[in-house]
Amino acid sequence: MYMKRIILFMTFLPLILECQNSYNLNLLGTYDWNSTEGNDIWGWVDPADESEYALVGLVNGFSCVNVTNPSNPVEEFFISDLSSTWRDVKTWGNYAYVTTEANAGLLIVDLNDMTGNTYWNIFQFNNPTTGQSTSFTASHNLYIDENGICYIFGASSNNGSNPADGAIFLDVAANPTNPHYLGAWNDEYIHDGMVRGDTLYAGCIYTGNLYVIDVSDKNNPVTIGTHPTPNAFTHNAWVSDDGNYVFTTDETSDAYIGAYDISDVTNIQEVDRIQSNPGSNSIPHNTHVDGNFIVTSWYRDGTTVHDVSNPHNMVQVAYYDSYSGSGDGFDGCWGTYPFLPSGNIISSDINSNNNNNARLLVYERNFSGACFLEGNVTDGNTGANLVGASIEILNTFIPNSSSTTLNGNYSCGNADAGLFDVKYSMPGYISDTLSVNLINGQTVIQDAQLFTDPSIPILGCMDSLASNYNPNANISVEFGGEADNTFSTGGYFNGNQHLIFDAYNEFVIKSAVFYADDNNTVTFELRNSMGTVLDDTTYTLSQGQQQLELNFNVPIGIDFQLGISSGGSGLYRNNDGAVYPYNIGSIMNITGSSATSAPDYYYFYYNIEIEVPCVGIITQSYDCDGQGNCFDPGNGNGIYSSLNDCQINCIVESYDCDGQGNCFDPGNGSGLYLSLNDCQNNCILESYDCDGQGNCFDPGNGNGIYSSLNDCQNNCHLTGTYDLQNNKKVRFITDLLGQKTIYRSNNILIYQYEDGTVEKKVIIK
Structure with missing residues (x-):
């Protein structure tokens, strides 16, 4: 499982970064167009002279520029x-193949x-063998694989034909100037x-998914895997050289490059995501894998390079920001191409030259493999893994930051080697700074412990009998976010926006205050980072201020959305003055809103009440161990409800014999056994025999x-002279019926002696 990883520009560096628009990419040359804006770019090498x-x-068209001399590009x-x-x-x-939506x-x-x-x-493409054909007049993009198959993406037509807008397969190797039609995949629109x-990696932008498609049979392509991308607007995809990973971009504001393990395409796993300039709301466009690196074009952020030798820990190592502005918008760098034999990287800009028109830029590489830093962060008191702790490598030219995952692990890195300070922090804890020696191409492991700050409210279960007991907790309920709507200007709003927050522990959003313009029915929603509803509740609101019970159960995670189901709510929102993040009880951190172009807006939810209910509490009960000791079996099923009751009744077992062959517990622990x-x-019935000499004994x-x-x-x-003279011992006595008996007068008795002799006697008394 990943946690949010971003490259975070520190607040104390703005002046440095303002004049430093590049790092590890050197600009060698440019070519400007004066009457048109630019779009995408590709490269070509003349096999005759390697130009x-x-x-x-x-x-307004297509241009071919010679960049063999990068300091003096020439349009051919x-x-x-x-x-x-x-x-x-x-x-x-x-041959060059060019698509357009004209x-x-x-x-x-x-x-x-x-x-x-x-x-x-x-416009028309036929198959001379099968007679199949297709026609299109426009398409969004294309790709040509190593087998000479051209894949046309997002095709359309104005001549009445109905081409597939997924992928059309054309064989350009068979006839470069009149490609043969082979088939199509049309399950979704491909951007x-x-x-x-034989595998197509497709960005299906309107479904927000990466699609992996088996195209070995061009007449019957089959989808073999899908996975959503971080911002659900999947633009492009590029596979790693070993085929085990795919990297994607989402063409939307404040989006990410995503990395995915596709070693099992039936179970694709996201392993990392990263931004070039978090908080700027810039838009990524196209990324390309170049060995251990990906080279990406970002609108308004320029060309960036990331080391992806460890796809679980992508690290930026170079950039060149070619556009003077920043933020959200479709300006600046459109495309980039990193595959020229010279090693130079060429990028195309929409409108970065002095007259706001197209520009070609040629870069020289000055980067090497990244330095990687990984480890684990735990609570210094309990040893528990800390989720959502921040790790920041200080004083770097490309400052890097990371957050711990659900198992307390983190991963980040830096472009440059050397001794650096690393800051570890988390709401509710005292920050710590450790030094680490980073080495290019190597991973350094550094673990850290953080200790709670007793001066900071920490929300959690304080019942030691609960399964979610938190020994660091000092409050059970907390309120946060903006207390009310009076902190700045604003008004009633009918759009659909939301707050974004991270959850460092499981908790419940109990209630919040809302302001309604008029009577209206509104559904309030808790959603995950992909917009899937996790919990909701519906109220009919009255005009004005009201506190509403929500009872939203929040799991651990990042980028949750706290919003409404649709527009038209008429709820109040502030359009100025919000200062993110808002930390509530050290477990809920409101990081911003969905209004990325207006970072100081605050939406709908005021005076948010949260709590951590204690769960898994087991009632105390006790059993006696038979040795006079009481213990709690831990399942609530003990015989005694209190320790006192158990101690009164828990007397060590002991036993006596009643002389009749029966054993009993005297109940006071003093029995013989x-x-x-x-x-x-040992409890045998008492009995006696006569030894024939007038003595009694118990056998x-x-x-x-x-x-x-x-x-x-x-x-x-x-009993007689015979007995005395022979000194014989009696074995037993029987009556005339042979039944054993005891000595009785006035009866006929049969005496059997130990020597085997028998004597009949009549005892008269």
Whole structure:
């Protein structure tokens, strides 16, 4: 799982950065057009003499510029065409292929003729083998793979035909000036894409998804994987050299470059995302993989280079900001091309020259592999991983920042090697700064511990019996955001905007204050970063101020949206004076709003109440262990509800024998035997035998003739001369029926002796 990673420009560097518009990219030369704006760019090398050319799309046509001498670019020719904001270029062999959203078809230019007089505009494409065909007059973009297959993206027509607006497959290798039609994929509109082998990586801009498509069978292409991109406006995609990762751009304000693990296309995973200039609201356009680097064009931010040798930790190593303005808007750099044999990078700008028209820029590389910094941040008291802690490498030319993920890990880096200070911070904790020696091309591991600041409110469960107990918490409920709408100017608003916040722990948004212009029914929503509704509630509002119960359950994460379901709410919002971030209880951090062009606007939710309910509380109960000790089984199912009850009743087991062969617990712990087993083994019924000499004894097995000592003594005496003379011992006595009995007078008894003899006696008394 990733956490938000961005390159953060520090507040103390504005003067330095204002005059330093580049780092590790050296401008070698430029070429300006004076009457047109620019669009996309591609490169071409003449195989005859290895001259390098920039092929540049312009609003009013197509230009070929020789950049072999980068300090003195020369336009070789220009082909005028229908006016269009969009014109994209690719090559196959010695031919350039140009698409446009003007209805000019596919422009094919023979680059063998540097006069620019040999070209064709093709509208109809046939397959001479199958008889299939297609026709289009306009298209948004194209790509040509290593097999000479041209992929036309976003096609349309004004002649009544209905071309696929996904991808049209044309074989330019078979006939470069009259490509053969092979088939199409038309599940979704494709804005841009690239192909390697038999796999198409497509930016489906209107679905906000990366699509991975198997195009091995041009008559039956099959989607094999999809994944949403960070800002849900997927513009382009480019695959890594090893084929295991894809990098995307979203063509919208304040968007990201995204990195994805596609080793299993059925389970694509986002592994990182990064911005060139967070907070500026600039728009990324096209990114290209060049070995261990990606080179990207950013409107109003210029050309950037990131080290992606570790796609889980992208690090910016170079940039050249060619446009004088900043922020949201479609100005500045349109495209870039990093594949010339010289190593030079060429970029095309829409309107960056002195008269606000098109410009070509040629850059020299001065960058190397990044220095990587990774580690883990924990609570110094509890050892728990900290989620959302900030890590910032200080005093760097391209300042870098990172946040810890759900497991407390972070990753960031720097363009330059050396000894740097790294600041670790998190709301509710005392910041710490550690030194680290960074090395180009290597990953340094540095862990950190942060300790809570007792002076700062920390929201959390304070019940030690709860499963979510937080020993650092000192409050259970907190209010935050703007307290009311009086802090600045504003008014009632019918648009659909929202607040954006991060959650460092699970909590509940209990309530908030709202101001309504009139009676109206409004649905309030909690959404994730992709806009999916996680929780909502609907109220019929009355005019004026009201506090509403929300009870939104918030999980741990970033870029949540707190807003409304649709426009027309008539809720109050402030249009000035908001100072982000608003931290509430050290677990909710409101970082901004969806109005990226108006960073000081504040929307709808005032005096936000949040709490962390204690969960998983188990009732105390106790059992006795049989040894006189009480314990809590931990499941609430103990016999005793209190420790006192248990201690009163928990007496160590002991047992006595009742003399009848039965064992019993006297209930006071003083029994002769400590276990029932010991008692049962020793508790044998008393019985007695006479030894024939007038003596009584207990044989110890319960089988004596007499049941009491008294009976034995009354009957155990010499009974005749025979007994006395022979001194024989009686074994047992039976009656005439053979049943054992005891001595009785006036009865006939049979005596059996131990020597085996038997004697019949009549005892008369």
